[in-house]
Amino acid sequence: IPDDNIAAAKEEFKDFIFARFQGDVPSMGRIIGVVNSIWAKPGPRIFVHKIGLSGFLLKVTNTRTRERILARTCWNIAGHPMFVAPWSPELDPE
Structure with a gap:
């Protein structure tokens, strides 16, 4: 795979959080x-995509909001612990 394609994919998915x-x-x-x-009041909506049984991709287009979410590794969402990490093509969701 050409390096340009890998760079383009990384740029395309920079808005995603696992x-x-x-x-x-x-x-x-x-x-x-x-x-x-919690997070999208001041800006664009966050889109949620389900991957697997307990995994999700969050599309967060606002840079400040994305940085705020990633400043912590665990959040309490509706009484359930949710762990977050930057998404990348190399990430193994399992």
Whole structure:
């Protein structure tokens, strides 16, 4: 794979954060509602994509909001611990 393609993919996915719940997982609607009420009030909505049983990709287009989310590794979302990390093509969600 050419280096230009890898660089383009990394740039394309810079807005994504990987999130995983430990234990029970809230419903998708609850996750969307809570993350947007906590983090997206001042800016664009956060889009949530489910990957696997307890993994999610959060598309956070606002740089400040993304930095704020990644400043901590664990958040309490609807009473459930959610761990976050920057997403990259090399990330193994398992």
